[in-house]
Amino acid sequence: MVKSHKIIVAGCGGMSQAWIADAVARENAEIVALVDLFENTAKAAAERHGLTVPIFADLEAALAATDANLVFDVTIPASHKQIVTTALRAGVHVLGEKPMAESLADAEEIVRVSEETGRRYAVMQNRRYMKPIRAYRDLVRSGKLGDIGSIHADFFLGPHFGGFRDAMDSPLIVDMAIHTFDQARFITGADPVSVYCHEYNPPGSWYKGDASAVCIFEMDNGIVFSYNGSWCAEGLNTSWEADWRVTGSKGSAVWDGTNLPVGEAVDETEIGGFMNAFKRLDVPAAYEGRSGHDGCLDEMFASLEEDRPAETDCRDNIKSMKMVFGAVESARTGKKVML
Incomplete structure (x- = not known):
């Protein structure tokens, strides 16, 4: 089966484990790279989930080196704006952990970039x-x-x-x-x-x-x-x-x-x-x-496959923000x- 979702996981700490496990279990998805500032953290995640994929310290490098069309943003809140906007501007959809950003201005900019690029960004509201x-x-x-x-x-x-x-x-x-x-x-x-x-x-x-x-x-x-x-x-x-x-x-x-x-x-x-x-x-x-997370991820993936906004699309989630x-x-x- 052709893997339609080629995923870069950004952030390989504790919260990422459920995201990685979900992607590994999906028949139409594959993880093509891991990104983390700490190489040992990414290596540990790869070993835990049986992944043989390249590891990067920088998302831009991972995007340039792979054919990814989706990013999981499981970084800390302070990194969300940079990770999400980088991916969206590269033409890649994003599914990410809450909150969207550490300030309303940053969250509003993310929504603008999503609308400008036509790429989707859905937020985990499990x-x-x-x-x-x-x-x-x-x-x-x-x-x-x-x-x-x-x-x-x-x-x-x-x-x-x-x-x-x-x-x-x-x-x-x-x-x-x-x-x-x-x-x-x-x-x-x-x-x-x-x-x-x-x-x-x-x-x-x-x-x-x-x-x-x-x-x-x-x-x-x-x-x-x-x-x-x-x-x-x-x-x-x-x-x-x-x-x-x-x-x-x-x-x-x-x-x-x-x-x-x-x-x-x-x-x-x-x-x-x-x-x-x-x-x-x-x-x-x-x-x-x-x-929980599984149900939200199912909705997120379904939205991509059906070419529609997810229930927790950033344009809706901004209201909660x-x-x-x-x-x-x-x-x-x-x-x-x-x-």
């Missing part, structure tokens, strides 16, 4: 690709809860990464909250118009920058999205997918980030009294795709920021 969140989205958008007024996410974890995250100015908002913000857009189908954010670093934090935040977003259809999160919370942790509540004019639905969501709506056969009676809503789980950097700007200025 938390969209799970049976429970797809079921939650379908319930929220079904009308069974009535008109949606608010969506709330609590995120409390205490991961001890070490490395670049510990030194970031806003590790929670910039490196992690993109997932939860993107989930809120995905669940509601709404996009942000403003944000107010208070960032802080609580006692015991091992991060240099603020690792906790409270955000209030106004969305374009009137929904209010509140986010309350910490990346240095020890004990009673939520899931990585956060703990959610959606309230509507006729009911509410909650999701713990792990199990299928639960919904209740007003029982219209028993209207009256101080408190309404409620009925439990059925929450069918229709999604049959693979979960605006939530991130709008929150950072609001925390810096102490003011509401229009998006």
